[in-house]
Amino acid sequence: MREVYAIGSAMTSFSRLEYPLSEIAAYPAMFAMQDAGISKIDHLYVANMGGGRVNGQTGLASAVVDSLSLTPAGAETIENGPASGASALKQGWMAVASGLHDVVMVIGAERMREVNNLEATDFVATLTHPLAEYIYGVTLPSLAGMFTRLYMEKYGVTARHLAMVAVKNHGNACLNPFAHLHQPITVEGIIDSPEAMTNNPFVADPLRFFDCCPVSDGGACVILASAETAKKLGKPMIRLAGVGQATDTHCVHERAEPTDLLAVRGAARQAFKMAGVKPSDVDVAELHDAFTILEIVESEEVGFFKKGEGHLALERGDTALTGKLPINTSGGLKGKGHPVGATGVGQAHEIILQLRGDAGKRQVKNAKIGFTCNFGGFGNNVVCLTFIREK
Amino acid sequence: MALEIYAYQCKKCGQLHYPYRMVCKKCGKNKHNEFDPVPLPKKGKLVTFTELYTLPGDFAVATLWLGIVQLENGVAVTGQLRLPKPKIGMNVIGQVEPVRKSEFGQNLGMVFYPAK
Numbered sequence: 001m002r003e004v005y006a007i008g009s010a011m012t013s014f015s016r017l018e019y020p021l022s023e024i025a026a027y028p029a030m031f032a033m034q035d036a037g038i039s040k041i042d043h044l045y046v047a048n049m050g051g052g053r054v055n056g057q058t059g060l061a062s063a064v065v066d067s068l069s070l071t072p073a074g075a076e077t078i079e080n081g082p083a084s085g086a087s088a089l090k091q092g093w094m095a096v097a098s099g100l101h102d103v104v105m106v107i108g109a110e111r112m113r114e115v116n117n118l119e120a121t122d123f124v125a126t127l128t129h130p131l132a133e134y135i136y137g138v139t140l141p142s143l144a145g146m147f148t149r150l151y152m153e154k155y156g157v158t159a160r161h162l163a164m165v166a167v168k169n170h171g172n173a174c175l176n177p178f179a180h181l182h183q184p185i186t187v188e189g190i191i192d193s194p195e196a197m198t199n200n201p202f203v204a205d206p207l208r209f210f211d212c213c214p215v216s217d218g219g220a221c222v223i224l225a226s227a228e229t230a231k232k233l234g235k236p237m238i239r240l241a242g243v244g245q246a247t248d249t250h251c252v253h254e255r256a257e258p259t260d261l262l263a264v265r266g267a268a269r270q271a272f273k274m275a276g277v278k279p280s281d282v283d284v285a286e287l288h289d290a291f292t293i294l295e296i297v298e299s300e301e302v303g304f305f306k307k308g309e310g311h312l313a314l315e316r317g318d319t320a321l322t323g324k325l326p327i328n329t330s331g332g333l334k335g336k337g338h339p340v341g342a343t344g345v346g347q348a349h350e351i352i353l354q355l356r357g358d359a360g361k362r363q364v365k366n367a368k369i370g371f372t373c374n375f376g377g378f379g380n381n382v383v384c385l386t387f388i389r390e391k
Numbered sequence: 392m393a394l395e396i397y398a399y400q401c402k403k404c405g406q407l408h409y410p411y412r413m414v415c416k417k418c419g420k421n422k423h424n425e426f427d428p429v430p431l432p433k434k435g436k437l438v439t440f441t442e443l444y445t446l447p448g449d450f451a452v453a454t455l456w457l458g459i460v461q462l463e464n465g466v467a468v469t470g471q472l473r474l475p476k477p478k479i480g481m482n483v484i485g486q487v488e489p490v491r492k493s494e495f496g497q498n499l500g501m502v503f504y505p506a507k
């Protein structure tokens with residue numbers, strides 16, 4: 001198989017965007033082409049979860065390829081829930097690695113705020129099992145709440161640890177002009193203060209408002225190409241060196257050990273193995289913190305820390321911007337935002353900036369190896385990616 | 392007759408499944424119709440729970456208590472809770488009741504109460 005490089009990258013702000021889904025997809029695509037310095041694209045993959053249901057737009061890739069005047073290039077919409085973005089990157093990687101295409105554009109786009117928050121939550125809840133979960137009122141926050149309670153009981157994670165993730169990621173988001181939230185917060189303010197119960201109410205006990213990511217619109221685009229094409233462009237050589245994916249039971253209640261996220265573990269193992277690196281080699285990572293607990297648990301399951309010790313690494317400051325292994329320098333889903341189908345591509349964009357040395361105020365020094373974890377459903381379909389800067 | 396929800400037992404190896412699936416998760420050998428429906432037992436232990444404050448539109452209550460319960464025969468299910476003081480590991484007893492009403496009708500599901 002051929003090696004695959006990220007030659008162009010861009011994103012819209014993740015926030016509330018007042019233009020159509022197809023344009024949310026097309027803007028970052030134009031900027032990524034400009035970034036790469038190319039105008040010819042062989043194929044497009046467009047990651048999106050809710051176009052058909054939320055925006056009344058099916059066949060999004062067909063709309064976008066034409067809007068960008070890239071016809072007759074092939075184009076496909078990729079739906080894999082909140083892991084659609086990394087799934088589309090994996091498809092792009094396969095297309096270039098196999099030799100089928102030379103330059104592939106991978107876009108992620110979502111417009112969730114066209115509907116109100118309740119409808120958006122209900123749309124995401126359709127990821128759950130229709131008869132054994134959804135009918136009860138189960139939503140993603142409720143699954144995360146039940147998971148958090150068990151994790152607290154078993155491993156001693158506290159509401160304070162969760163708040164520390166939020167504080168860290170809000171802080172990082174403040175350094176990212178493209179992030180949804182530019183709102184510095186403190187543990188005292190959201191946990192200890194007399195106002196905490198009003199400014200940080202419960203969403204799915206023990207998870208509170210500041211443990212949950214915002215509902216965002218947004219788009220991101222990464223262009224992948226062969227080594228030959230990448231070299232001609234004279235940009236830093238950022239290789240998509242490892243792709244991994246694994247699945248788990250649809251219903252959370254069917255898992256033998258409900259505090260394990262086996263799909264995260266499996267996907268990460270593959271992504272590291274293919275890249276020929278170890279978790280301890282990673283300089284910077286973007287993990288899927290749709291809920292604060294997930295950053296802690298994913299940091300264990302991907303192999304950065306021992307099971308049950310992610311919260312201790314957080315306490316020590318290991319995952320802070322200045323720590324040994326900065327996690328979610330972009331602000332993560334918590335601070336940067338979570339336009340579901342775009343999230344995986346947005347994570348890759350942050351890693352590409354970091355490995356290029358273009359991450360501005362949130363730059364991790366000498367970052368050479370980056371990692372992303374994009375988490376679909378409640379951990380039933382997970383895609384991990386490893387990126388390596390070659391020179 | 393009391394309302395029942397069924398687990399599905401593989402005719403080849405005896406593995407119980409809830410919810411229904413097309414292929415046995417243990418032996419993988421059966422065809423789609425080779426499962427026997429077995430009524431879910433009602434007694435179990437609470438594995439975990441949450442009180443959900445942001446509810447889908449179909450629910451006309453302020454908050455909803457949800458949990459996962461491990462039933463006597465080892466099958467785990469998700470359900471609604473009517474427990475005054477839920478606690479991990481407590482004994483509960485289930486009943487099949489309407490759990491969601493929408494313009495399309497109502498769904499029946501498991502609702503758990505404290506075991507006496």
Ligand SMILES: [Zn+2]
Nearest residue numbers: 401404415418
């Ligand atoms: Zn079987």
